[in-house]
Amino acid sequence: MERYWDCSLCRIEPKGKALRCRTCSGKLRGRERLLHEIALERRLRPKGAWLSLVAAGAGQMYQRRWATGVLFAILLPLAIGLVLAVWNGFSYGHLFLVGTAGFVLAVAWADARWGPTTPHPPCQDACPARVPIPDYLQLILDGDPDQGHALARTRLPLVGVIGRICPHPCETHCVRGIDGEPIAINGCKRFMADQVRARRPEAGPSKVVHLDGGALRVAVVGSGPAGLSCAYFLSVLGASVTVYEADEVLGGRLATTIPDYRLPPYILDEELAELRGRGIAFRTGAPVGPGGKAVADLLRDHDGVFLAVGAARSVALTIPGAELCIDFQEVLRASKGRAAPRLGRRVVVVGGGNAAMDVCRTALRLGAEEVHLLYRRTRDEMPARPEEVEEALREGVRFHFLADPVEVRPGSEGLEVEVRTMELGPPDESGRPRPMPVEGRNWVLAADTVVPALGQTVESPVFSDPALQGLRRERDGRIRVDPRTQRTSLERVYAGGDAVAGPSTAVEAMAQGRRAALGMYADLAREALPVMRLRDRRLRHPFPGHRETPEARIREEMPKLAGRLRKEGFREVELGFNPAAARREAGRCLQCHREL
Ligand SMILES: Cc1cc2nc3c(=O)[nH]c(=O)nc-3n(C[C@H](O)[C@H](O)[C@H](O)COP(=O)(O)OP(=O)(O)OC[C@H]3O[C@@H](n4cnc5c(N)ncnc54)[C@H](O)[C@@H]3O)c2cc1C
Ligand code: SF4
Incomplete structure (x- = not known):
């Protein structure tokens, strides 16, 4: 983070040389x-808006946007002057001019409060963490993946992790995908992290200066992506952070649930070591709530508490014989330990989401000969990512669509699952076609193990803590927060991640963790916020431009582990881009924000 300079994107002159660098925010790094x-959102913009309401243009001038300020300052008297100049009693024309004056005032206020914002390309807007995607693609193209990595780290603390597991909504919105294949954005992100990893032993661990963050002390409850992100950004701000984790390992689901063939444990461990190097204190085996540390004690010893307890409880199958099934989280967790669970020869998995795909593919790696997936709708309605479905099919998982289990019972050998055939009816409240049973078409599937993977709900012992009794939660258990700051209904208590969003994604959890870190710092730090009247005027290097050839429409194929090697263990399936492939892929980017 500290090494990244926006100036690496600026095409004018080196830092400090050009006149406009004086007012450019690109010269700021890390904590600054x-x-x-924070100052922009909490001080400059609100105060500017207020000033612009008193005198149009004053807010813009306060923000050092002289030209816009002068324009508004001229426009308003002009509008009022016109009214007065032609005043000879009331007429509709006057009403129009008064309306115009009011409109100028309203626009001046709105402009000082929210504008101007740097235009974002669609990929960046679709990313929950708003990672500046085309900028890091350009840095890859320029042969500087280290800077690209540092740039991505200004929004995400674990770039290598996200580069492997993100469902990449950015790629769905990539303009390149309109008449070709979208840029492999996540593959490029992973490439940068891999390059930095490859060089790390020579460079040694990054040196960290622990700054005085206004003596702010924060307790983070839960070390999943949300907790880690909040702790990281608070540590960059110089706060003293302690992470309390109920489990013996750090990382939340990244460490306990996501299978090793998608996220090798050493990637997470190395990125966690970076966070440890920042001086964040981690307490494992330290639950918060009944039986552990009380929230009241945390609030006494710290300035604020961030709740990032995830969505831990599996949704249960509610059919006769459900007690004979195994919880999917147990299967995934055990598969990551030393003693692999025995699932038997025939495994039946129920569900259509990413968790179900993970269980199926894990079962194959644990030695199951037949893995059957039961899903009550069709492939088109499956919430799982299409790539995951493809891989599961390629690896030999047998999909049964329009199939809903109605009973699990002991059979002659192991278990029997009675399955009801379904058909699709009119849309339900989720907008998807409602699955309806077809009478008299039940069938039976033999199994050694049945694993429902139907999702999770928000639950943690921490909610029974007396200090959290006033915590406002949604009906389904999610914590209610102010989306700008992640502030909860309780004073000095913030929350984020799956505990707020429900089962979501790691990148969403990290985005919320970052937001909470900034919100907590703004609310709780005893330090006066420095108000720097700087502007985001980053200009980019001249872009070499892409050649609109038929090949430019086709994306680089990520090399993958050969099929025959996959069942031999949990080796990583996706192998990453080499430098030439990453540059070719980055070169396909249309750099849409230059057109905005
Ligand atoms: C099978 C599966 C596969 C997934 N695959 C992906 C994927 O490929 N890509 C993706 O982006 N997302 C994926 N997700 C979702 C992603 O993992 C979560 O959205 C993300 O981990 C949520 O982060 P979090 O920090 O909110 O919570 P978690 O990661 O759940 O972390 C919460 C942490 O809080 C701890 N905790 C709970 N209560 C307490 C307490 N009282 N005291 C102290 N500690 C406590 C828990 O032990 C846990 O470590 C997957 C989820 C599952 C279940
Ligand atoms: S072409 Fe580049 S800038 Fe445009 S949406 Fe895709 S990745 Fe983003």
Whole structure:
């Protein structure tokens, strides 16, 4: 984070040489940059808006946007002057001019409060963490993946992890996908992290200066992506952070549930070591709530508490014989331990989401000869990512669509699952076709193990803590927060991640963790926020431009582990881009934000 300079994107002159560098926010790094972000949102913009309401243009001038300020300052008297100049009693024309004056005032206020914002390309807007995607693609193209990695780290602390597991909504919105294949954005992100990893032993661990963050002390409850992200950004701000984790390992689901063939444990361990190097204190085996540390004690010893307890409880199958099934989280967790669970020869998995795909593919790696997936709708309605479905099919999982289990019972050998055939009816409240049973078409599937993977709900012992009794939660258990700051209904208590969003994604959890870090710092730090009147005027290097050839429409194929090697263990399936492939892929980017 500290090494990244926006200036690496600027095409004018080196830092400090050009006149406009004096007022460019690109010269800020690390802590200063975050403080600038906080000050902009909490001080400069609200105060500017208020000033613009008193005198149009004053807010813009306060923000050092002289030209816009002068324009508004001229426009308003002009509009009022016109009214007065032609005043000879009331007429509709006057009403129009008064309306115009009011409109100028309203626009001046809105502009000072929210504008101007840097235009984002669609990929960046679709990313929950708003990672500046085309900029890091350009840095890859320029042969500087280290800077690209540092740039991505200004929004995400675990780039290598996200580069492997993100469902990449950015790629769905990539403009390149309109008449070709979208850029492999996540593959490029992973490439940058892999390059930095490859060089790390020579460079040694990054040196960290622990800054004084206004003596802010924060307790983070839960070490999943949300907790880690909040702890990381708070540590960049110089706060003293302690992470309390109920489990013996750090990382939340990244460490306990996501299978090793998608996220090798050493990737997470190395990125966690970086966070440890920042001086964040981690307490494992330290639950918060009944039986552990009380929230009241945390609030006494710290300035604020961030709840990032995830969505831990599996949704249960509610059919006769459900007690004969195994919880999917147990299967996934055990598969990551030393003693692999025995699932038997025939495994039946129920569900259509990513968790179900993970269980199926894990079961194959644990030695199951037949893995059957039961899903009550069709492939088109499956919530699982299409790539995951493809891989599961390629590896030999047998899919049964329009199939719903109605009973699990002991059979002659192991278990029997009675399955009801379904058909699709009119849309239900989720907008998807409602699955309806077809009478008299039940069938039976023999199994050694049945694993429902139907999702999770928000639950944690921490909610029974007396200090959290006033915590406002949604009906389904999610914690209610202010989406700008992640502030909960309780004073000095913030929350984020799956505990707020419900079962979601790691990148969403990290985005919320970052938001909470900035929100907590703004609310709780005893330090006066420095107000730097700087502007985001980053200009980019001249872009070499892409050649619109038929090949440019086709994306680089990520090399993958050969099928025959996959069942031999949990080796990583996706192998990553080499430098030439990553540059070719980055070169396909249309750099849409230059057109905005
Ligand atoms: C099978 C599966 C596969 C997934 N695959 C992907 C994927 O490929 N890509 C993706 O982006 N997302 C994926 N997800 C979702 C992603 O893992 C979560 O959205 C993300 O981990 C949520 O982060 P979090 O920090 O909110 O919670 P978690 O990661 O759940 O972390 C919460 C942590 O809080 C701890 N905790 C709970 N209560 C307490 C307490 N009282 N005291 C102290 N500690 C406590 C828990 O032990 C846990 O470590 C997957 C989820 C599952 C279940
Ligand atoms: S072409 Fe590049 S800038 Fe445009 S949406 Fe795709 S990745 Fe983003």
